[in-house]
Amino acid sequence: MTVEVPNIELSTQTAYLAALTIFTPIAIFFVHKSFSPKTRDGKTKHNSPISANRSKLKFEKFKVPGYSFIETGEESTDSRFKCTQVEFHDDENLSATVATNLNNNDDLKFLRNQLKELSATKQEYRDFFVDKEDETEESILANKWWKFCGSAVWLEKYNVHFMVNRIVYSKDAVRSWPTISVLSGQVFDNDWNELTDFKFPNSDLKFPGILPHIIDQGPYHKLEILGAEDPRAVLHEFTNDQGELDQEPLIIFNALRTEIGWKRAMHVYRPLQDPYNITRLSINGLKPRLIEKNWAPFMDAEEGEINFIYNFHPLRVLQCSVYTGECNKVSGPDFNKDPTKNAGKLRGGTNLVPIPASLLPKKLSHRKYWFGIGRSHTKDCGCVNELYRPHAFIISRPEDSLSFTLDYVSSLIDFNMRPETWNGGESICDDGKSVLIPNSISYWDIANTDSTEKPEDYMGITFSTADMHNKLVHVKGWLPHIYLVLDKLESQLIQHYADVDHTFIENKLLGECSTFLSEDYCEATSKLQSW
Structure with missing residues (x-):
């Protein structure tokens, strides 16, 4: 198998090193290449999300089975198609650190106290304090409050990671049926040390702290499932009031809204620009549906616009205005009349990051x-009734068209993580539910190395485990894995993408294949982790 670098045909691993060496001056702008602030002497400034300590961490390999019509060269999609035809394995390139817990024992007490102060002037925050008089604060925090869904984004201009969290309160102490949720924000340096009393220029918010956005209390103020759910942060670059290119975290979440008949809708939120107001997203030509969620955000447009994967199989992509909330479908088939048929086996997880050309x-x-x-x-995974697991994927489009394709999807992967049990049982089998949700790709960059060292790409991924904890894992080796996926002769690539009808069918099949090995995963993992 070969990978092409300009005028060179090399083995996959050699080409990977050659590509990184050839493009080292450009590679330092890996994810954030479009924003390159200057120092006073005119030199390009680069604030790397990779600290000096990153290479000192211990990484352990993990295996990734995947599916790609490109990698395998398979083009048959007739009735005899089997997922094994497009299955391949990468056992060498990827490794991950042990997960770091990003939650602090004092976080919830601090945030609850802040909400108590805010409730004096904001009525909706009083819904966080529907407790009995004889309940102690210790008991309330231990049984009724949770912090998870942590989604982070690297802001190169400010040299920090910004993370948004979902703060959940349940008056009945039932985590899966909350009374109300609110968003909070945290700021970390590039070595993931939390910064306290941190303020961004031109913003009055102080971090860590509650993000004081509007919470719709509903037409009847019924105390259940109020507020924001499933927040995701994505990098938004824009022109500020001084005419300068600036950066901010753009937060995506879903929430119930009175104005559309108490249906669940997606929203965008710019906390550093307007910490109170939120913008509901609506799809032109489509009436509000009962539930909108799991849209995966990414940037691929002019300033002020954001894209979403609406669903994976078939692949549908939306483009929305950050300012007005209006969305248009720009790729994929028409929406199904039955909205329940829009979802498939693969759902939205993290933001998407560009793979630099x-x-x-x-x-x-x-x-x-x-x-x-x-x-x-996945249901009925060995002894587990419900299993939530990540899948890596790649999408692409032509330079001159918005016709997106799903090019690759992995099988179930866990980055060597073992999530906590859902109800605190001694084993996953006793518990019956295992939840590992990817929330964000917080950064992806190449370590600054001299010519004598092997350049390495690092990625930070945040997860929620058991809907109770925020975890961070650093991963090495996604770039050579991507080379493995996309490695094909140019003539074969052109032929592959030229058949639009064929790639549409492939999109659906890849989505179906994503869970093809779930039984194998469950059997192997149950032995490895002693379920």
Whole structure:
């Protein structure tokens, strides 16, 4: 198998090193290449999300089975198709650190106290304090409050990670049926040390702290499932009031809204620009549906616009205005009349990050590629009734068209993580539910190395485990894995993408194949982790 670097045909691993060496001056702008602030002497400034300590961490390999019509060269999609025809395995390139817990024991007490102060002037925050007089604060915090769904984004201009969290309160102490949720924000340096009393320029918010956005209390103020759910942060670059290119975290979440008949809708929120107001997203030509959620955000447009994967199989992509909330479908088939049939086995997980053209072989230069991590919900996985696990994926489109394709999806992966049991049982089998949800790709960059060292790409991924904890894992080796996926002769790539009808069918099949090995995963993992 070969990978093409300009004028060179090399083995996959050699080409990977050659590509990184050739493009080192460009590679340092890996994810954030479009924003390059300057120092006073005019030199390009780069605030790397990779600290000096990153290479000192211990990484352990993990295996990734995947599915790709490109990698395997398979083009048959007739009635005899089997997922094994497009299955391949990468056992060498990827490794991950032990997960770091990003939650602090004092977080919930601090945030609850802040909400108590805010409730004096904001009525909706009083819904966080529907407790009995004889309940102690210790008991309330231990049994009725949770912090998870942590989604982070690297802001190069400010040299920090910004993370949004979901803060959940349940008056009945039932985590899966909350009374109300609110968003909070945290700021970390590039070594993931939390910064306290941190303020961004031109913003009055102080971090860590509650994000004081509007919470719709509903037409009847019924105390259940109020507020924001499933927040996701994505990097938004925009022109500020001074005419300068700036950066901010753009937060995506879903919430019930009175104005559309108490249906669940997606929203965008700019906490550093307007900490109180939220913008509901609506799809032109489509009436509000009962539930909208799991949209995977990514940037691929003019300033002020954001894209979403609406669903994976078949692949549908929306483009929305950050300012007005109006959305249009730009790729994929018409929506199903039955909204329950829009979802498939693969659901939205993290934000997507661009794969820079400068780091890809020249034969791929006619397309734009993105990498993301979705998730699946599998039932009856060995002794586990419900299993939530991540899946890596790649989408792309031509440079001159908005016709997106799903090019690759992995099988179930867990990054060597073992989530806590759902109800605190001694084993997963006793508990019956195992939840590992990917929330964000917080950064992806190449370590600054001299010419004598092997350049390495690092990615930070945040997860929620058991809907109770925020975890961070650092991963090495996604770039050579991507080379493995997309490695094909240029003539074969052109032929593959030219057949639009065929790639549409492939999109659906890849989604179905994503959980093809779920039984194998459950059997192997149950032995490895002693379920």
